[in-house]
Amino acid sequence: MKLIYIQRNTKQEKRFTEKMGMLYTNVTYVKKAFLGIPLKTLHTYRKTYYGEVKSCMDCNTAY
Known part of the structure; x- marks a missing residue:
């Protein structure tokens, strides 16, 4: 069992x-x-309809 590992949640x-x-x-x-226990968010990204991967820094969370 690894102590430190990377996990992805969608x-x-x-x-x-x-x-x-x-x-x-x-x-x-x-x-990470x-x-x-999650420690730090390394990266946040989203995929478009056309398969293009974009960073979430260009769009705001709307609540």
Whole structure:
């Protein structure tokens, strides 16, 4: 059993972009975990309909 490992979680979130407006998309979080406890989020990205991978820094979370 590894002590430190990388885990990925995908959640569907509501995002807002200026060009497209309100957007429901699958957002993948890449986190570093120690014994199953998440420590730090390393990267957040989303895939578009065309298979393009984009960073989530360009769109805001809408609540």
